[in-house]
Amino acid sequence: MPVVVSIAGSDNSGGAGIQADIKTCDAMRCYAATVVTAVTAQSYRGVEGVEYVGDEMLRLQLKTIFEAMTPDAIKIGMIPCESAVDIISEVLAGNSCRRIVIDPVAVSTTGHSLSGNREETIAHALERLYPLAELITPNLPEAEYLSWLSAVRNKEDITLFRGAEECAKQLRRYLPSTSILIKGGHCEGLVVTDRLYETATSDKALDFSAMRIKTLHSHGTGCTLSTAIACGLAKGNTLRKSIEDGKAFVTSALARGRDLNIVPTGGPLGFFE
Numbered sequence: 001m002p003v004v005v006s007i008a009g010s011d012n013s014g015g016a017g018i019q020a021d022i023k024t025c026d027a028m029r030c031y032a033a034t035v036v037t038a039v040t041a042q043s044y045r046g047v048e049g050v051e052y053v054g055d056e057m058l059r060l061q062l063k064t065i066f067e068a069m070t071p072d073a074i075k076i077g078m079i080p081c082e083s084a085v086d087i088i089s090e091v092l093a094g095n096s097c098r099r100i101v102i103d104p105v106a107v108s109t110t111g112h113s114l115s116g117n118r119e120e121t122i123a124h125a126l127e128r129l130y131p132l133a134e135l136i137t138p139n140l141p142e143a144e145y146l147s148w149l150s151a152v153r154n155k156e157d158i159t160l161f162r163g164a165e166e167c168a169k170q171l172r173r174y175l176p177s178t179s180i181l182i183k184g185g186h187c188e189g190l191v192v193t194d195r196l197y198e199t200a201t202s203d204k205a206l207d208f209s210a211m212r213i214k215t216l217h218s219h220g221t222g223c224t225l226s227t228a229i230a231c232g233l234a235k236g237n238t239l240r241k242s243i244e245d246g247k248a249f250v251t252s253a254l255a256r257g258r259d260l261n262i263v264p265t266g267g268p269l270g271f272f273e
Contacts, residue, residue, distance in 0.1 A: 002030045002234035008077030009038040015268030016220030021227040023271040028231040035061040038080040044266035052080040062091040072234035073099040075227045082124045089128045099233040100133040103226035123149050137226045139183040143167040150174040168197035208247045213254040217267035225250045
């Protein structure tokens with residue numbers, strides 16, 4: 001069975017983070033191993049607390065995983081601080097890990113920061129961790145923020161980066177070997193289009209579109225998509241095939257989630273048929 005390691009935060013409400021990653025792997029017939037970076041206290045009302053597990057525990061979790069198994073793919077989500085970036089980067093590089101998917105989440109859907117020093121943590125990850133990834137999966141606001149940060153770090157003239165194409169162009173200069181999937185869920189319209197910008201040698205973007213699912217329950221959508229893509233990569237599929245299958249899975253899970261009736265709004269997806 002393909003093995004996917006999720007390096008992410010815990011969501012006690014069960015809809016996002018490590019919990020969503022495990023469910024996604026189960027649904028897609030992959031084995032989920034986990035490394036918890038932080039514990040959160042949250043519900044559909046918002047995030048009430050975030051606590052980093054600490055450098056020693058993070059390092060021990062990674063050590064025991066890589067001593068016991070050889071992952072076929074790795075998904076990285078919430079990273080709470082700069083020291084966590086350093087530890088994860090060192091371990092992944094030291095184990096020559098490939099097929100890494102990073103969901104660059106730093107702020108919850110309700111607007112709560114998920115890292116102690118957001119700008120410094122993300123900037124550090126942009127320099128040390130993101131170059132190790134095969135794919136990063138920012139939504140459009142995240143892509144705009146990452147583009148701005150990359151310009152700051154390169155001491156370029158600072159402008160506001162607007163739109164997927166402009167953001168991808170900036171990020172590809174900074175991450176020439178990492179593909180970028182900019183998610184279109186924040187844009188309006190009946191169709192949601194995620195746009196893939198492959199490595200710097202590729203000239204054209206590739207669109208992955210699906211009808212928008214009207215629902216009040218979309219908690220954990222980004223976590224689920226990145227993990228679903230990692231599952232496809234773990235099975236040996238191409239990046240494009242993995243994205244296509246991952247987007248189809250998330251679209252179906254959003255439709256199933258409408259009928260779960262667990263919380264009034266901001267509920268989880270329906271991972272299983």
